[in-house]
Amino acid sequence: MALLEVRNLGIAFGGLQAVSQLDMTIETGHLYGLIGPNGAGKTTAFNMLTGMYTPTEGNITLDGVDITGKTPEFISKHGVARTFQNIRLFDGLSVLDNVKLGLHNQMKYSMWDGIFRTPKYRVKEAEMNHQAMKLLKIFDLDKEANLLASSLPYGKQRKLEIARALATNPKLLLLDEPAAGMNPQETDELMKTVRFVRDEFGIAILLIEHDMNFVMGICEEITVLDHGQCIAHGTGKEVRNNPKVVAAYLGGE
Amino acid sequence: MKNMKVFANWKKLDKNFREKTVNYGIVLVAFLVIQILSATGNLKNSISGQLVPICTYVVMAISLNLVVGFLGELSLGHAGFMSLGAFSGTLFWVLNCETLPRPVALIAAFLIGGVVAGIFGFIIGIPVLRLRGDYLAIVTLAFGEIIKTVLNALYLGLDSNGFHLSMKDTMSLGMEADGKVLINGAIGITGISKASSFVIGIVLVLITLFVVMNLVDSRAGRAIKSIRDNRIAAESIGIPITKYKMMAFITSAVLAGMAGVLYALNYSTLVAKKFDYNTSILVLVFVVLGGMGNIRGSIIAATVLTILPELLRSVADYRMLVYAILLIAMMIFTQSPKAIAWRAVMVEKIKARRPGKGKMKQGEEG
Numbered sequence: 308m309a310l311l312e313v314r315n316l317g318i319a320f321g322g323l324q325a326v327s328q329l330d331m332t333i334e335t336g337h338l339y340g341l342i343g344p345n346g347a348g349k350t351t352a353f354n355m356l357t358g359m360y361t362p363t364e365g366n367i368t369l370d371g372v373d374i375t376g377k378t379p380e381f382i383s384k385h386g387v388a389r390t391f392q393n394i395r396l397f398d399g400l401s402v403l404d405n406v407k408l409g410l411h412n413q414m415k416y417s418m419w420d421g422i423f424r425t426p427k428y429r430v431k432e433a434e435m436n437h438q439a440m441k442l443l444k445i446f447d448l449d450k451e452a453n454l455l456a457s458s459l460p461y462g463k464q465r466k467l468e469i470a471r472a473l474a475t476n477p478k479l480l481l482l483d484e485p486a487a488g489m490n491p492q493e494t495d496e497l498m499k500t501v502r503f504v505r506d507e508f509g510i511a512i513l514l515i516e517h518d519m520n521f522v523m524g525i526c527e528e529i530t531v532l533d534h535g536q537c538i539a540h541g542t543g544k545e546v547r548n549n550p551k552v553v554a555a556y557l558g559g560e
Numbered sequence: 561m562k563n564m565k566v567f568a569n570w571k572k573l574d575k576n577f578r579e580k581t582v583n584y585g586i587v588l589v590a591f592l593v594i595q596i597l598s599a600t601g602n603l604k605n606s607i608s609g610q611l612v613p614i615c616t617y618v619v620m621a622i623s624l625n626l627v628v629g630f631l632g633e634l635s636l637g638h639a640g641f642m643s644l645g646a647f648s649g650t651l652f653w654v655l656n657c658e659t660l661p662r663p664v665a666l667i668a669a670f671l672i673g674g675v676v677a678g679i680f681g682f683i684i685g686i687p688v689l690r691l692r693g694d695y696l697a698i699v700t701l702a703f704g705e706i707i708k709t710v711l712n713a714l715y716l717g718l719d720s721n722g723f724h725l726s727m728k729d730t731m732s733l734g735m736e737a738d739g740k741v742l743i744n745g746a747i748g749i750t751g752i753s754k755a756s757s758f759v760i761g762i763v764l765v766l767i768t769l770f771v772v773m774n775l776v777d778s779r780a781g782r783a784i785k786s787i788r789d790n791r792i793a794a795e796s797i798g799i800p801i802t803k804y805k806m807m808a809f810i811t812s813a814v815l816a817g818m819a820g821v822l823y824a825l826n827y828s829t830l831v832a833k834k835f836d837y838n839t840s841i842l843v844l845v846f847v848v849l850g851g852m853g854n855i856r857g858s859i860i861a862a863t864v865l866t867i868l869p870e871l872l873r874s875v876a877d878y879r880m881l882v883y884a885i886l887l888i889a890m891m892i893f894t895q896s897p898k899a900i901a902w903r904a905v906m907v908e909k910i911k912a913r914r915p916g917k918g919k920m921k922q923g924e925e926g
């Protein structure tokens with residue numbers, strides 16, 4: 308059984324069918340791309356996968372658990388983490404605290420331990436710091452650990468969001484346009500980091516990206532959406548030469 | 561030489577630890593100064609009468625800051641929790657201060673005031689915390705007023721048959737001849753044996769500081785702040801939003817309830833009218849002026865703004881007007897993009913004039 312199975316997934320906002328009859332199967336360890344012109348419904352699909360929107364049809368199974376229409380909290384605990392197209396960090400908190408929040412459901416101690424500074428508090432906080440710093444190091448953010456998240460430059464904010472998502476110990480990581488706003492050199496670096504994350508953590512990664520070099524260079528399998536419909540599916544090469552895809556992108560531009 | 565070393569080590573300490581130590585220090589130093597002044601007879605009467613109210617408002621401001629500054633929800637009913645604590649704690653005190661040892665009865669009164677306010681915090685929190693922004697503000701405001709109105713019309717008596725309750729008048733309590741009216745509607749609770757003191761007030765301030773400062777700097781506090789900064793992101797990483805909203809709201813209510821007990825036991829009568837909308841707004845003014853999420857600011861704002869009107873009796877009538885203007889000015893100064901840009905320019909100018917100092921300050925902020 309595959310890690311993620313999406314069957315006949317659809318959602319309508321009033322009269323607008325934003326996504327319809329979407330099928331996807333993602334195996335553990337896979338790098339999967341979701342592409343399509345602006346307004347195709349990619350982010351909406353992410354929102355359904357993470358429980359932010361409730362699908363109006365179809366179902367989503369993660370590792371054998373039906374997560375269709377469940378709360379974001381439930382879905383996060385079952386192993387789906389994400390980043391956002393428009394970065395959503397905890398701006399008023401430090402870089403380190405942002406990642407420690409990702410560890411919230413991994414390393415626990417009670418409110419009372421926190422107020423009375425019990426030994427358990429000390430042990431768990433030390434563990435959290437250690438783990439969070441390890442993640443920050445992967446993204447070359449360890450030196451900025453004590454800065455405010457909002458004070459980071461754009462590219463680093465994107466990386467911090469990925470680090471925070473990884474801290475939740477996901478089985479599936481969703482990245483919504485991770486390379487947006489990055490220069491070619493940063494994009495190159497990010498490609499390496501994404502591959503490294505997949506190998507190091509052994510998780511599946513599903514990503515949305517407009518940068519075709521990025522998607523073609525990194526994804527083993529791609530689904531193309533247009534007006535909420537899946538118009539093509541296959542490897543980078545297969546998708547690129549599909550006349551429907553060419554038409555969608557030319558028509559969209 | 562030695563001083564320098566101590567200073568250098570101090571700077572090396574964790575920033576949170578430094579902040580906390582300074583906050584405790586401020587309270588303790590203020591306590592000592594007041595004790596010395598009063599022992600040497602140098603304390604003005606007008607101020608010594610304000611010591612317990614100051615402690616009360618400091619606790620109120622810090623506890624409201626937990627909801628407004630750290631959780632990021634605007635609550636306009638904080639005086640309601642203060643009132644619930646005041647009435648329940650005082651009721652217990654009036655009934656037990658002669659039978660139980662006084663310190664025991666007093667501690668129990670504070671605990672009961674806190675627990676009752678906390679229970680109501682939970683009950684009110686269930687519907688209220690589903691709302692956001694303006695709606696939450698309006699509903700908390702309404703709850704505050706409802707609590708005031710109900711307590712203002714509440715009659716409670718005790719006779720050999722037990723407690724009697726009425727919402728009409730003392731007559732309808734239907735008590736035996738030996739009955740005693742405990743809560744007398746708008747007249748409230750009278751004949752309270754005063755028990756609050758500055759020392760008790762300071763202890764409550766220290767307890768509040770301990771609870772709130774440690775809470776916000778822990779796993780639960782991080783979760784609370786994450787909801788403020790970005791609720792959707794917090795959901796996406798599996799933070800149980802309702803649980804932590806509740807936690808902040810209830811903790812805040814418990815502390816406000818205890819502040820209510822402190823306040824009530826400072827006088828011989830207790831009336832529900834005192835804890836109205838104006839009191840909630842007053843505490844909000846302390847929080848906003850002191851800075852959202854700034855505990856030290858809450859302490860200072862609550863203290864200064866409680867003493868000032870006493871010292872400037874002549875303008876006391878315009879107190880709420882002045883606060884309202886201050887509140888608006890502060891909102892503009894801290895929230896308006898133009899004002900923020902202007903401040904940034906000013907900071908740059910000052911830095912340019914004193915390059916060394918400016919750089920150090922920046923390093924510290926990080």
Ligand SMILES: Nc1ncnc2c1ncn2[C@@H]1O[C@H](COP(=O)(O)OP(=O)(O)OP(=O)(O)O)[C@@H](O)[C@H]1O
Nearest residue numbers: 320323325343344345346347348349350351352392
């Ligand atoms: N909450 C909502 N209510 C109504 N319509 C919505 C909602 N969310 C998305 N839509 C609509 O669904 C469609 C798909 O939007 P979506 O954000 O998923 O596109 P996208 O593929 O991510 O595009 P982009 O590449 O520009 O990010 C759009 O027409 C959008 O207006």
Ligand SMILES: [Mg+2]
Nearest residue numbers: 349350351392
């Ligand atoms: Mg999108």
